[in-house]
Amino acid sequence: MALSHRPLPPCHDSMESMQVFKQHCQIAEEYREVKKEIALLEERKKELIAKLDQAEKEKLDAAQLAREFEALTEENRTLKLAQSQCVEQLEKLRIQYQKRQGSS
Template sequence: MITTARVPADKQVRIAFNDTPPENTFPLAFPELEQQLQPLPPCHGSKESMQVYKQHCQIAEEYYEVKKEIARLEERKKELIARLDQAEKESMDAAQLAKEYAELTEDNLTLKLAQIQCAEQLEKLRIQYQKRQGSS
C-alpha cells in the first residue's frame, strides 16, 4: 500500500523516474579483480562509452591473465629454488663424501705401511730369537 503525504496546493510536486539502475546493481564484469579495477558500466546510449567499456574489459582481462601468469611463474620459481637447494645439498654431501674417502684412503695407506713395518720387525725378532735358541 502506498501512502502519500498531504502537500499544500500552492506547492509544486515533481516526480522523477530513474531509467538506469544504480551502478552497484551491475554484476561485476571480472569478479576476481579488485573493485577499483572493475570496468565501470557503460552508458548504453553512448557509442563512445560502450567502446571505452569494451577496451576496459579487454585490458582487465589481459591484466587478469598477466596476474595468473605471474602467480604461475612465482610457483615455478619456488620449485626451481627448492630443486637448486636440493642440488646444492647433494653437491655438498658429495664433496663431503669425497673428502672422507680421501682421508680414509690416506689412513688406509698409513695403516698398510705400519702393518708392513710391524711384519718386518716381527720377522727380525723371530730371527733374533732363533739365533738365541741356536746359540744356547
C-alpha cells in the same frame, strides 16, 4: 586508493562509454591472465630454486664424500705401511728369538 578490476557499468546512451566499457573488460581480462601467468612463473621459480638448492647440497655432499674418501685412502695407506713395518719387526724378533733358542 584501490583500483577496481570491474568496469563501471556503461552509459548505454553513449557510444564512447560503451567502447570504454568494452576496452576496460578486455584490459581486465588481460590483467587476470597476466596475474595467473605471473603466479605460475613464481611457482616455477620456487621449484627451480628448490632444485638448485638440492643440486648445490648434493654437490657439497659429493665434495665432502670425496674429501672423506681421500682422507680414508691416506689413512689406509698409512695403516698398511705401519702394518708392514710391524710384520718386518715381528719377523726380526722371531729370527732373534730363534737364534737365542738355538744358541742355548
